[in-house]
Amino acid sequence: QVQLRESGGASVQAGGSLRLSCAASEYTFSNYYCMGWFRQAPGKEREGVATIARTTGNTYYADSVRGRFAISEDRGEKTLYLQMDSLKPEDTAMYYCAAEEKPSWLCRPTADFGYWGQGTQVTVSS
Helix, strand or coil, X not given: CCCEEEECCCEEECCCCEEEEEEECHHHHHHCCEEEEEEECCCCCCEEEEEEECCCCEEEECXXXXXXXXXXXXXXXXXXXXXXXXXXXXXXXXXXXXXXXXXXXXXXXXXXXXXXXXXXXXXXXX
């Protein structure tokens, strides 16, 4: 069964850092090798933030976060991370972890994902 549980969201000031975690079930980590982080702000469409093709280790980022955010995984802990630095008020959103069966070359932030966590809120104040 696919299970994803996000944590780590908080309220921070602009310029600060947060690390989000996504704990996955054994089944998820063993079968879904494309995982990513997405976000949705009130009144806006969901936006792909970062993805990782776990078979190759390739990572992909939205232009809005490249150079500030970093996606990574810990296979032993079955956890996906999103390190967020130099946070801006426009990063305020609900952040979701997602997983999908996709080949590495299709594992992009613009791809469609079918399995989602419940989200964790990030609020950045100026």
